[in-house]
Structures are given as structure tokens and as C-alpha cells.
Amino acid sequence: MSRQVQNAAGRMVPVEINGVAAVPYAGPRGHQPTGRKTGPLLRSCADFPADGDKRVESIKQALVNAGLKDGMTISTHHHLRNGDRVANLVFAAAAELGVKDLRWFPSASFPCHDGMIAHMDNGVIHHIEGSLNGPLGDYCTEGRMRGTAVLRSHGGRWQAIQDGEVRIDIAVIAAPTADPFGNATGDRGPAACGLLGFALADSQYADHVIVVTDNLVPFPCIPWQIQGNNVDQVVVIDSIGDPAKIVSGSTQITKSPDRLLIAEMTARFCDEAGIIRDGFSFQAGAGGTALSFGLFLRDIMRERRIKARFVRGGSNQYLVNMLEEGLTDYILDGQTFDLEGVRSMRENPGHVNTSPFTSYNWNGKGNFASMLDCVVLGATEVDLGFNGNVVTHSDGRLLHGIGGWQNCLFSKCTILPIPSFRDRIPVIVDNVTTLCGPGELIDVIVTERGIAINPLRRDLIEAVQGSSLPIRSLVDIKREVEDLCGGPAAKPRLGQKVVAAIKWVDGTVIDAVRQLEK
Amino acid sequence: MSRVGEAGKREAGVRSDCWISVELRDAGGIAIALKSKVRALYGEAIEAQLRDGCRVLGVAHASITVEDAGALPYVLAARLEAAVRRAGHQPAAPLLPQARSGLKEAGERGRLRRSRLYLPGNEPRFFPNAGLHGPDGLILDLEDSVAPSEKDAARVLVRNALRTIDFCGAERMVRINQGLQGLGDLEWVVPHGVQLVLIPKVEDPRQVAEVDERITALSRTGEGCAEVFLMPIIESALGAWRAYEIAKASPNVVGLAIGLEDYTADIGAQRTTAGTESFWARAQVLNGARAAGVQPIDTVFSDVGDEAGLRASVLEAKSLGFIGKGCIHPRQVAVVHDAFAPTADEIDKAVRIVRAYEDAEARGLGVVSLGTKMIDAPVVKRALATVALAVRMGRLESGGGE
Numbered sequence: 001m002s003r004q005v006q007n008a009a010g011r012m013v014p015v016e017i018n019g020v021a022a023v024p025y026a027g028p029r030g031h032q033p034t035g036r037k038t039g040p041l042l043r044s045c046a047d048f049p050a051d052g053d054k055r056v057e058s059i060k061q062a063l064v065n066a067g068l069k070d071g072m073t074i075s076t077h078h079h080l081r082n083g084d085r086v087a088n089l090v091f092a093a094a095a096e097l098g099v100k101d102l103r104w105f106p107s108a109s110f111p112c113h114d115g116m117i118a119h120m121d122n123g124v125i126h127h128i129e130g131s132l133n134g135p136l137g138d139y140c141t142e143g144r145m146r147g148t149a150v151l152r153s154h155g156g157r158w159q160a161i162q163d164g165e166v167r168i169d170i171a172v173i174a175a176p177t178a179d180p181f182g183n184a185t186g187d188r189g190p191a192a193c194g195l196l197g198f199a200l201a202d203s204q205y206a207d208h209v210i211v212v213t214d215n216l217v218p219f220p221c222i223p224w225q226i227q228g229n230n231v232d233q234v235v236v237i238d239s240i241g242d243p244a245k246i247v248s249g250s251t252q253i254t255k256s257p258d259r260l261l262i263a264e265m266t267a268r269f270c271d272e273a274g275i276i277r278d279g280f281s282f283q284a285g286a287g288g289t290a291l292s293f294g295l296f297l298r299d300i301m302r303e304r305r306i307k308a309r310f311v312r313g314g315s316n317q318y319l320v321n322m323l324e325e326g327l328t329d330y331i332l333d334g335q336t337f338d339l340e341g342v343r344s345m346r347e348n349p350g351h352v353n354t355s356p357f358t359s360y361n362w363n364g365k366g367n368f369a370s371m372l373d374c375v376v377l378g379a380t381e382v383d384l385g386f387n388g389n390v391v392t393h394s395d396g397r398l399l400h401g402i403g404g405w406q407n408c409l410f411s412k413c414t415i416l417p418i419p420s421f422r423d424r425i426p427v428i429v430d431n432v433t434t435l436c437g438p439g440e441l442i443d444v445i446v447t448e449r450g451i452a453i454n455p456l457r458r459d460l461i462e463a464v465q466g467s468s469l470p471i472r473s474l475v476d477i478k479r480e481v482e483d484l485c486g487g488p489a490a491k492p493r494l495g496q497k498v499v500a501a502i503k504w505v506d507g508t509v510i511d512a513v514r515q516l517e518k
Numbered sequence: 519m520s521r522v523g524e525a526g527k528r529e530a531g532v533r534s535d536c537w538i539s540v541e542l543r544d545a546g547g548i549a550i551a552l553k554s555k556v557r558a559l560y561g562e563a564i565e566a567q568l569r570d571g572c573r574v575l576g577v578a579h580a581s582i583t584v585e586d587a588g589a590l591p592y593v594l595a596a597r598l599e600a601a602v603r604r605a606g607h608q609p610a611a612p613l614l615p616q617a618r619s620g621l622k623e624a625g626e627r628g629r630l631r632r633s634r635l636y637l638p639g640n641e642p643r644f645f646p647n648a649g650l651h652g653p654d655g656l657i658l659d660l661e662d663s664v665a666p667s668e669k670d671a672a673r674v675l676v677r678n679a680l681r682t683i684d685f686c687g688a689e690r691m692v693r694i695n696q697g698l699q700g701l702g703d704l705e706w707v708v709p710h711g712v713q714l715v716l717i718p719k720v721e722d723p724r725q726v727a728e729v730d731e732r733i734t735a736l737s738r739t740g741e742g743c744a745e746v747f748l749m750p751i752i753e754s755a756l757g758a759w760r761a762y763e764i765a766k767a768s769p770n771v772v773g774l775a776i777g778l779e780d781y782t783a784d785i786g787a788q789r790t791t792a793g794t795e796s797f798w799a800r801a802q803v804l805n806g807a808r809a810a811g812v813q814p815i816d817t818v819f820s821d822v823g824d825e826a827g828l829r830a831s832v833l834e835a836k837s838l839g840f841i842g843k844g845c846i847h848p849r850q851v852a853v854v855h856d857a858f859a860p861t862a863d864e865i866d867k868a869v870r871i872v873r874a875y876e877d878a879e880a881r882g883l884g885v886v887s888l889g890t891k892m893i894d895a896p897v898v899k900r901a902l903a904t905v906a907l908a909v910r911m912g913r914l915e916s917g918g919g920e
Contacts (some may be wrong), residue, residue: 508664
């Protein structure tokens, strides 16, 4: 087992992961990268058909042409969410070819990818570096995966590709529409998913890029979100995914009165703190509470005749309505959640597709996330130091990916609206089970029992002084909830074996997830 | 005789509740088989609580099976006690959760009762956060929202909730069942902090008197609040006919409410949005309440998705003279409060009248006038009431508009 050291957050982390040296977390902004960005292999257009037709007959043949062999890294993206068929087809083909010990490097995994467990059991996949939830999360947390999982934020994934920490041998990009040259877009076609931003780094940095589509159009595919000049091969198949599971017909607002209350309190906080003003910007996640927050915010903006300069999404029908109603100049979209979002992206020049490079990348010359006036995010746990956990449940099981969560913490005001307990489980704990976000960056925690402001944010505390908001200390809310729940929860029994490493946005290791004991 | 009892819920989708089966035995001590969503975090705490509970209840030998979906301790206790009772064991002592402080503090007779939020008495997941939505009253309902086969389990649960849950300043209300069952409900709630009892389907003042007598008898034990208020609900033609007598049936009656679903069925009419069919009954209840000096309270608005409809309905009730409305969803509370509040115009006008009145009084004038208009005494009285209400609802800084 690799040696472990205590990092700047006080967490014990391995100094080597899957045989590669790892840097311990050094604080929210403590790590300074050096050197040059990595790059893909040099290629020549003389090696590609002059007529631009890069089609091959099957995914399997494309993998053979790409030189697939044992131990390689294959990446896929998650814009098709739980409707994705392509990742499963790729590993089925790899299994048929008898290849072993692959590393799967998805931008996220979904329940539709549970079949990867069989590929890990039979040796085709060695380990996964990406989000792990449901049965895949249990498989990992129970210590059954051969390698160590590595969980990164969307921005951290770009950083890891860009600085050479992860070299992608073969990127397979599911494309709702593409041409034979490899230009591709996500905003149209039977499996339309909006944008393809999560696949952009893969297309630019992988040694070999395969575009898989079920909607081939003659050159040129306009718009091209993925540039064909980066693409080696194009495969046409019957269906890349199940449209019903890619985007929802319409996004559902929560009906839970408690979640609505929390969302309303969050919007009121933003109002009282002076965040909602002409030209402001915000980002809210895709969960029910965050969506409802957007509606309460919209009501305040309408009443005051306030217009945002831009909103970041996760776009959905509600953000689209705000754009069309003139409540914001732009939607800077990171992924599209419903059909209205896809339509708007296709039709409205104010609805702009973005990528983890523009929005989140630590190794970029700035990014959008830190420019936001306010972001509203979820968490599974928070602790008295305002630290947040978003990847494990209090019982120690992996249940979520990091997504853009860590990257968004750099906004000017980061707010976590969360229930103070779920069923019997308190959400405010002494120390988070897994540290994903440092308390220095988490400003406000809104629960149905009160709003806690990070003592570091004296400006926010002063801004809402004298308001009717129920401002309380975290300790106070925690005590009340523990009274209700019958004391603090016991800690899960964890072994020493590290089953997953949690990367910070700069590639350092902020925490490790340990195997659950039976 | 069966020696097995079960209580609680275990269907798919159940949250914050549990199902407990108790099989009483003659030997072997307490054996527990626990399946819990929160086992890793509270498994040991749950087992310890169940063992301690058995000791209090006087159960020495039993096989206990639990399927838990994150029930809070007061719910676990209630389900255990209900299962033990159903198994045919008369507990040595009830399994009471520790009482919150302030449980004996009585309510305030004339408090605001704009909203009363109904909570089904056998659905514990709604209890802990209901008060956070700020209703004037929270009703733990033992009547229509509880299936006849679950009345006994709901009594235990409601008792435990009264002792445990923070009502956040809302009046602690319980709606009891009709008749003898309702009188039986009282011993489960009166010694445990209920502040107001809603009596359903009242059509005879004697029904109110009986409830009042039973409460007085129970209060002599020294447990519970010194005063328990009553709110009879009129839900029939006969009840409406006798509204005044019913409101006067006990000095503890503080409000008279109307329930229209049963009333319209009773008179053989369909309930309509316009409500013409119930106008007489509502006016009768309103006048009966006012004549008896108690608060007139309107029926519930049952379409939880229709916020505009709710607002219109409250404004209509307010225009008739009602001061409260029933809610069946927490999101209705803020709308109801907002609609019952005096409008800015109303407050402005009332303040000017009150100022003129105070001015006239200070100058020893017998006649109050505003500009060139003379103001009658009842107008002054209503303006004073509006100002007082605006202050109570936080719409005005202080009385008199200085």
C-alpha cells in the first residue's frame, strides 16, 4: 500500500495513486503548476483521406485501427447521461477483442453504465477515473475494483488532461450529429443533448479520436462543436442513446414544502445581501431546490426590474424563459438538461455553449466560475468548519461525482441550500466523511432551520444584519437537529485501504475514500 | 389469543417511519431483527432504544422485527408501543419521550388564528418541519386523515409528537374523532401539551360540554396545559342552525369553524367554486361566532396548486368577516397570512382615522372629523382594530401611527 501523508486540510492521503506520484493538497490556492502543457501526437493530413471521409464500419474496427492494446486509457463523455449507449458498446467491443486492464476515463458515469462491473470482474477494465455512483460506487467502496478510483471535478478533469496527468489513448465521442470528416454537434439529431463541452478536451488532447454518431450529415456539419480536424475516425451506428433518458421532456420543480422553503430563504438571502442587482450573474445546479431557487430569484428580478448579465447552467426551460423574457442577456451553458434548453441553444444566439475550459479549468488564464456573483450548490454533508462533502454518503459509500461543484466554490458567494437532516441523518457533522470542498470557499449554508454564514465573510454578515432572516450559527442548528435525531450519527467502519482519491481542482489530493468494512 | 402485534409502515417509498412487529414470548429475553436504512449510523442506537422501551413497557420476552426507513426516535417509540399494545400486552407504563420545555404553557385566547395547517396524524414525516412554515396553528389530525384501523397507532404517535416536536410558536392543536372515540382521544393528548382541541361535526352544544368536562377531569392530574381551548367545527345543517348555542357551550370555546365538504353533502348540494350553496351557513357560523364573542374561522381551500384561487378565497372570506382559513399544505400558509393582512391603503386610512380620533380626544371634542367628513364611532372602532391587526402582523411599526 502506498505511503500516506497528512495534507494541508489535515486529511491522510496517498502520495502515489495507481503507481503514479500524487501531490497532497496544499490549500485552496496553494499549488503552483509549472512546465508546459502536454499535447497529442503530431499527425499529418497526408495520412487521412483527401476527400475528408473518415468513416469506418464499426466501433470494433475503429478500436483496432486505433491500436487498442492492454493497459490503455479510453475516454467517453456524459452528455447523453443515463441514455448513453456508446460507452457500453466501446467496452463490449474491447472485451470481444480480448483486451485487458483498460482505464475508463469518463467525464461521469450513470446507472446505464452498471455493465462496467462485469468488465472489471473479467479484467477488461482495471479501474475507473470519473464519478462513481449506485452499484459502481458500491463496487468501489467495498474494495472490489483492482485500481484506485480517481474523482475529479469537471475543471480538474481538463487540468489533468492538459498537464499530462492523464494521457488519453483513445477518446470515443458520442455525437448526436456529425459529418464524415468528424465535425460534430450535440444540438440536433435524434439523440440531441445540447452541447458537447465535456468531450472538447478529449478531442484536442487524446492520441486518437473516434466520433460515433447516429445522424450523419454531409460535410460540413454546422455548427461544429467538435472540430473534425482533431478527429481520426467516424463510425455511424443505429442509435447512440435513448433520447428519453438523455434530456427530460421538462424539468420538474420540487413539490416538497421544505425544499421550497429552503429555496425561498436562499433567494431572500441573496436579495438582503445585495447580490441581486443589475448586471449580476449566478449559477444554480440541476437539483430540485436549486431549480426552485431560480424561480424565486426570477420573481424578485421581475418585481425590481433587474436584469442579469449572464447566468450559468445547467440550462433548462426556466433559464430559457428568463433569457426569452429579457431577465438575462446570456445563458453560458455547460450542459443542457431539457428539450427547451436544447431548442434554445440551437435557436438563440444569447444561449452560448461553453466547456470546462472556459468555465472551470484551473490551468486556464482565469475562468468563468470565479467571476460569478453567486452560485447555489448541493452537498451531502457539511461540517462546523464549513467544509463540504459531495461524493460520499455519511455511511461512507460513494454516491455522487464532483461535477462542477469544486470549481464553482470560487464564485464571489457560494451558497449551499441543504436540509438540516435527511430522514434521520443529520447533514451538519463535526467532520465531513470525505472532504471535497474546503470551508474557506463555502460562504453560506441555508437550511430550513436557519441560515449560517461563514465567520470569514464579515461582509455578508454585516450586509444581512437587521434583516428578518433567521441567521444562526452552524453549531446551534447542529445541536437542534441532533436533539431531534437522537444524537450524532455513529461513524461508518472504514478500513485502511484507499479505494478512491478525491482530487482538488489543481490536481492535488484533498482526501481519500477508504474501504467500507463489512 | 394472538400474541403478535405490528404497527407502522413498510411499503416501498415510506420515509421517516418504520414497521415494527412484536411477538410476545414466555422466555428467551428480547431478540431484535433490525433492517434499517440508517443502520450504519444509528443501528446500535435503535437496538438500545428498543431494549430500553421494552423494559419501560414491561415486556421481558419478545421477538421484535423492525424495518426502518429513517424513523426519528419518537416515532420508533410510538410504533413499538402500538405494536406491543396490539400484541395484547397492557404496558406497565406508557413509553413517553422526554417532554420539551414549555409543554405546559397554555395558548393565548385571542391569538391570531389566520391559518391552521392540518397534518395527517399517522404520517410522522410531515411533523418535524411543519412549524417552520409559520402557521398560526398546527393540527395533528386523528379524524378524517387517519384510517379506522390506524386510530390506535395514530393516538400514540400524536401523543409523542406533541411532547417532542418544536411547533415553532404555532398553537398545538389536535382534531379528535367524533363521539365516544373522540372523548377517548383526549387522554392521549390533554396531558401532553395540546393547547386547542378541534371537535368535528358538532351539531349539539352538549357535544362541546362533554369534551370540556373530560378535559377538565384530565387536567386535574396536573399534567398538560392549565387551559385547553376548543374550536367546534360546524359541518351539518343542524350544526349551522345551532351555531350560536354551540359557540356559547363552554367558556373555553375560542373559535367556531365551518367545514364545507360535509355540510354541502348534508344539505344535498354540490360544492361549487362560487359557493352560493353554503353562503347561508357561513354567514350563520360567522354571526354565531361573533355573537358569542369567539373567532369565526372559514373552511379549508383544497386545491394546493392554485395559489391565485387560494388568495381570492381568503379575500372573499375576509370580506365576509372571517379571520382564519384552513390549510392542507404548508405553502398555503404565507398566502393566507398575506391575504388576511390589511392592505397598505386600509392601513393608511385607518391610521388617519385613529389620528383624528386621538386628536379629537386630546382636545376634548365629542365629534371626530377627518377633513370635512364626520367619523362615526363604529368606523373609529374598526380603524383601531385594523391598526392593531397591522401591528400584530408586522405591517405597521406601532399603534396610532405616530
